[in-house]
Amino acid sequence: xxxxxxxxxxxxxxxxxxxxxxxxxxxxxxxxxxxxxxxxxxxxxxxxxxxxxxxxxxxxxxxxxxxxxxxxxxxxxxxxxxxxxxxxxxxxxxxxxxxxxxxxxxxxxxxxxxxxxxxxxxxxxxxxxxxxxxxxxxxxxxxxxxxxxxxxxxxxxxxxxxxxxxxxxxxxxxxxxxxxxxxxxxxxxxxxxxxxxxxxxxxxxxxxxxxxxxxxxxxxxxxxxxxxxxxxxxxxxxxxxxxxxxxxxxxxxxxxxxxxxxxxxxxxxxxxxxxxxxxxxxxxxxxxxxxxxxxxxxxxxxxxxxxxxxxxxxxxxxxxxxxxxxxxxxxxxxxxxxxxxxxxxxxxxxxxxxxxxxxxxxxxxxxxxxxxxxxxxxxxxxxxxxxxxxxxxxxxxxxxxxxxxxxxxxxxxxxxxxxxxxxxxxxxxxxxxxxxxxxxxxxxxxxxxxxxxxxxxxxxxxxxxxxxxxxxxxxxxxxxxxxxxxxxxxxxxxxxxxxxxxxxxxxxxxxxxxxxxxxxxxxxxxxxxxxxxxxxxxxxxxxxxxxxxxxxxxxxxxxxxxxxxxxxxxxxxxxxxxxxxxxxxxxxxxxxxxxxxxxxxxxxxxxxxxxxxxxxxxxxxxxxxxxxxxxxxxxxxxxxxxxxxxxxxxxxxxxxxxxxxxxxxxxxxxxxxxxxxxxxxxxxxxxxxxxxxxxxxxxxxxxxxxxxxxxxxxxxxxxxxxxxxxxxxxxxxxxxxxxxxxxxxxxxxxxxxxxxxxxxxxxxxxxxxxxxxxxxxxxxxxxxxxxxxxxxxxx
Amino acid sequence: xxxxxxxxxxxxxxxxxxxxxxxxxxxxxxxxxxxxxxxxxxxxxxxxxxxxxxxxxxxxxxxxxxxxxxxxxxxxxxxxxxxxxxxxxxxxxxxxxxxxxxxxxxxxxxxxxxxxxxxxxxxxxxxxxxxxxxxxxxxxxxxxxxxxxxxxxxxxxxxxxxxxxxxxx
Numbered sequence: 001x002x003x004x005x006x007x008x009x010x011x012x013x014x015x016x017x018x019x020x021x022x023x024x025x026x027x028x029x030x031x032x033x034x035x036x037x038x039x040x041x042x043x044x045x046x047x048x049x050x051x052x053x054x055x056x057x058x059x060x061x062x063x064x065x066x067x068x069x070x071x072x073x074x075x076x077x078x079x080x081x082x083x084x085x086x087x088x089x090x091x092x093x094x095x096x097x098x099x100x101x102x103x104x105x106x107x108x109x110x111x112x113x114x115x116x117x118x119x120x121x122x123x124x125x126x127x128x129x130x131x132x133x134x135x136x137x138x139x140x141x142x143x144x145x146x147x148x149x150x151x152x153x154x155x156x157x158x159x160x161x162x163x164x165x166x167x168x169x170x171x172x173x174x175x176x177x178x179x180x181x182x183x184x185x186x187x188x189x190x191x192x193x194x195x196x197x198x199x200x201x202x203x204x205x206x207x208x209x210x211x212x213x214x215x216x217x218x219x220x221x222x223x224x225x226x227x228x229x230x231x232x233x234x235x236x237x238x239x240x241x242x243x244x245x246x247x248x249x250x251x252x253x254x255x256x257x258x259x260x261x262x263x264x265x266x267x268x269x270x271x272x273x274x275x276x277x278x279x280x281x282x283x284x285x286x287x288x289x290x291x292x293x294x295x296x297x298x299x300x301x302x303x304x305x306x307x308x309x310x311x312x313x314x315x316x317x318x319x320x321x322x323x324x325x326x327x328x329x330x331x332x333x334x335x336x337x338x339x340x341x342x343x344x345x346x347x348x349x350x351x352x353x354x355x356x357x358x359x360x361x362x363x364x365x366x367x368x369x370x371x372x373x374x375x376x377x378x379x380x381x382x383x384x385x386x387x388x389x390x391x392x393x394x395x396x397x398x399x400x401x402x403x404x405x406x407x408x409x410x411x412x413x414x415x416x417x418x419x420x421x422x423x424x425x426x427x428x429x430x431x432x433x434x435x436x437x438x439x440x441x442x443x444x445x446x447x448x449x450x451x452x453x454x455x456x457x458x459x460x461x462x463x464x465x466x467x468x469x470x471x472x473x474x475x476x477x478x479x480x481x482x483x484x485x486x487x488x489x490x491x492x493x494x495x496x497x498x499x500x501x502x503x504x505x506x507x508x509x510x511x512x513x514x515x516x517x518x519x520x521x522x523x524x525x526x527x528x529x530x531x532x533x534x535x536x537x538x539x540x541x542x543x544x545x546x547x548x549x550x551x552x553x554x555x556x557x558x559x560x561x562x563x564x565x566x567x568x569x570x571x572x573x574x575x576x577x578x579x580x581x582x583x584x585x586x587x588x589x590x591x592x593x594x595x596x597x598x599x600x601x602x603x604x605x606x607x608x609x610x611x612x613x614x615x616x617x618x619x620x621x622x623x624x625x626x627x628x629x630x631x632x633x634x635x636x637x638x639x640x641x642x643x644x645x646x647x648x649x650x651x652x653x654x655x656x657x658x659x660x661x662x663x664x665x666x667x668x669x670x671x672x673x674x675x676x677x678x679x680x681x682x683x684x685x686x687x688x689x690x691x692x693x694x695x696x697x698x699x700x701x702x703x704x705x706x707x708x709x710x711x712x713x714x715x716x717x718x719x720x721x722x723x724x725x726x727x728x729x730x731x732x733x734x735x736x737x738x739x740x741x742x743x744x745x746x747x748x749x750x751x752x753x754x755x756x757x758x759x760x761x762x763x764x765x766x767x768x769x770x771x772x773x774x775x776x777x778x779x780x781x782x783x784x785x786x787x788x789x790x791x792x793x794x795x
Numbered sequence: 796x797x798x799x800x801x802x803x804x805x806x807x808x809x810x811x812x813x814x815x816x817x818x819x820x821x822x823x824x825x826x827x828x829x830x831x832x833x834x835x836x837x838x839x840x841x842x843x844x845x846x847x848x849x850x851x852x853x854x855x856x857x858x859x860x861x862x863x864x865x866x867x868x869x870x871x872x873x874x875x876x877x878x879x880x881x882x883x884x885x886x887x888x889x890x891x892x893x894x895x896x897x898x899x900x901x902x903x904x905x906x907x908x909x910x911x912x913x914x915x916x917x918x919x920x921x922x923x924x925x926x927x928x929x930x931x932x933x934x935x936x937x938x939x940x941x942x943x944x945x946x947x948x949x950x951x952x953x954x955x956x957x958x959x960x961x962x963x964x
Contacts, residue, residue: 074887076918077925080810093812093925104925423803428913527912659883659918666887670894700882700912701838703865708881738879739868 050612109200119640124214140169208644263382301552312401339372493585506604512722516713522630534560621649803938837911838864
């Protein structure tokens with residue numbers, strides 16, 4: 001590395017070779033390996049590359065500090081103590097520091113960094129698995145070709161590494177780089193390393209960026225190698241527990257890695273068994289299998305996991321990685337389903353039969369000689385899972401999997417009515433009331449919990465029940481007769497947004513004519529059921545926003561029908577345009593969401609990408625009205641996703657459970673000095689607007705979130721027409737959910753022309769009361785390069 | 796242990812510092828002692844007798860009100876004035892000793908919470924416990940909040956309404 005750096009410096013004329021210190025030339029065993037040096041200089045990096053190619057942990061710290069100064073971390077400690085080392089537990093209340101010197105703020109930030117590292121590693125570990133497997137299968141020369149409409153194939157990789165990956169092998173460079181970064185980031189969590197919360201946060205933002213990169217690599221690899229949709233319109237695929245044909249042998253895939261599912265599909269096609277075996281999935285594995293083959297079925301988001309496994313419908317359960325119940329083996333075995341684990345992330349104590357003869361594995365599973373097996377070979381998984389399902393399905397059909405309604409009534413009479421099922425429920429759902437009803441053969445309350453995944457079946461109530469009632473099995477049974485109606489659809493993940501679409505919407509988005517891009521991502525830890533996500537999406541689609549989605553959020557949106565029985569995917573196109581509902585795919589496909597914003601900066605505003613992170617993020621923050629929503633965020637991956645999105649300057653709204661991540665990034669609209677920007681075109685520092693007001697915000701309910709989201713799409717560069725549209729939405733929705741015009745409306749009116757005509761009279765009255773004065777409309781606002789004192793806030 | 800003073804969601808227990816269990820009488824003393832109290836009222840009690848009683852408490856003691864979630868609409872429809880903030884927004888303002896307060900006469904010294912989503916309220920109270928030594932927190936929900944300085948115990952609906960009635964009288 002030393003040689004390479006010197007070589008690079010010479011190229012940049014920082015000094016001449018002869019000026020190198022004598023000691024250097026006198027050193028022994030200097031090896032100059034020309035080939036390696038040339039390899040380290042990416043051939044396709046333009047001379048205009050920006051200052052942050054392959055940024056190390058602190059290289060983007062200046063940008064992070066700008067963000068953190070405006071959007072200060074807000075901490076809500078989940079725990080008053082630190083228990084990470086043997087000095088502890090240390091009490092960090094009332095300003096006390098731990099034995100290592102850490103305070104409560106830094107400890108929260110450290111925990112956030114740790115969560116982001118875990119989440120980022122989960123995506124990147126997944127990407128590494130996929131990439132190695134796909135290179136093994138298709139060769140490292142397989143081209144990265146996304147077709148005629150996409151030239152910027154890997155916007156994040158271009159910005160971060162300055163690299164245009166041309167083939168699968170090129171993607172390895174990205175993983176090698178981020179894995180090194182992740183080691184440094186994780187090491188900062190060790191006792192006696194970082195000590196300031198803002199620096200932990202800067203590192204968390206870096207972990208988020210690595211998460212973005214890992215996801216992009218993972219999705220690109222699977223798109224090109226498995227011929228998934230390349231940004232084009234994708235078909236509607238079946239969704240819902242009722243879409244699975246129970247009479248057939250059924251293989252269920254749970255997790256996120258498509259490879260085992262693809263192996264199953266391939267085997268079935270090779271053996272012409274497509275019509276004989278049903279393949280379905282839960283969580284992102286399901287979405288990605290349907291991107292590979294649209295015949296596969298999506299059972300639903302992870303909220304279905306326990307009830308679907310308890311229902312006993314699946315003959316074989318194949319798990320890969322992330323968001324799989326860790327007691328999946330125990331749960332599946334209750335119904336004598338076979339379990340196959342497929343990656344090093346989840347082994348569950350099972351024998352590794354990766355290299356065994358498939359005939360032997362099938363025999364052992366069918367004869368119950370083993371509880372399950374670990375097979376780290378997707379093709380072999382395909383064969384074994386299919387053959388086992390075919391062999392055991394018939395016999396399993398006769399097994400009684402759930403108690404019948406009479407038994408549920410009898411079991412309910414055992415209830416002591418202690419009420420602890422309610423207290424341990426994450427959403428304090430009234431399971432006791434449901435059981436009390438069942439005692440009288442009234443299952444209405446159970447039904448209410450079942451429908452719309454109001455109860456997402458985490459099973460904590462069962463763990464607490466002092467008489468061991470199988471509450472989730474009871475719920476599942478009661479819901480069984482609804483299952484046949486649970487037939488919905490979801491548009492298969494289309495992958496990236498096309499460059500041509502960006503050309504079409506770039507201007508209206510930046511100017512505000514299209515009021516924003518709203519992305520529903522993440523998990524299903526919803527406070528009040530799954531349809532809240534769909535209702536929000538519907539609200540924004542009707543108002544001309546571009547709605548993007550992925551993962552469990554995409555599935556939850558598909559589970560909602562309007563009065564005419566249509567899903568939102570049937571009502572709205574999959575175009576990245578106003579009123580478009582774009583399912584990009586699985587968790588790893590989330591990378592295409594910041595990717596689209598990056599492309600806007602590049603294609604519309606001609607911002608160079610390579611090594612130019614700060615300029616791109618600065619542009620997005622100030623000009624692109626995008627907002628992420630992770631309404632049911634529960635995982636460390638969701639923490640990394642949101643933090644990564646934030647670093648690009650994109651605000652995110654999480655649901656109320658999101659406060660348990662311990663940290664938000666909140667702006668202070670009342671502090672005008674926080675919103676100053678450097679107007680690059682005017683050449684002076686100006687008073688700005690609180691837009692976007694927060695970077696990471698948690699809302700208490702859907703109503704609050706809906707209003708917050710539209711407000712977070714406001715940007716300083718909106719044209720007056722664009723601002724009118726955005727304020728019209730803000731006022732409309734505030735009136736709908738709060739009954740009035742928002743009290744802070746005056747903060748977002750720069751001139752009277754910004755006021756929506758419909759509300760002109762009322763808003764003018766508010767402006768008058770607030771002694772409002774017109775403000776200059778910023779031309780090219782930036783958080784960077786503050787060189788002058790405040791010049792003006794007015795015209 | 797008395798189940799009335801185990802946090803309603805038992806796993807929110809954060810550490811050694813626990814709330815003081817209070818009766819309406821003690822709560823009244825805390826309000827009397829405060830110079831600039833504030834009531835934060837959440838959407839869980841929209842359109843309920845508890846909301847009516849809570850607003851009566853505010854009226855009796857001349858306590859300004861912040862509504863969170865979408866509670867603003869429910870209160871407005873009942874002709875009750877409040878200022879709408881997100882729960883995390885108002886907690887963020889409360890933790891700043893220099894915030895001018897809802898009336899502009901200085902930061903509050905006592906904040907009452909009622910009707911806020913339990914676990915989210917618990918997180919907000921944790922923020923104030925750690926970062927707002929200038930403020931006392933009192934929860935008058937029917938659930939015990941261990942992260943508050945003082946809290947009503949876990950109660951059934953009937954007992955809780957009696958507690959609120961006492962405080963409103």
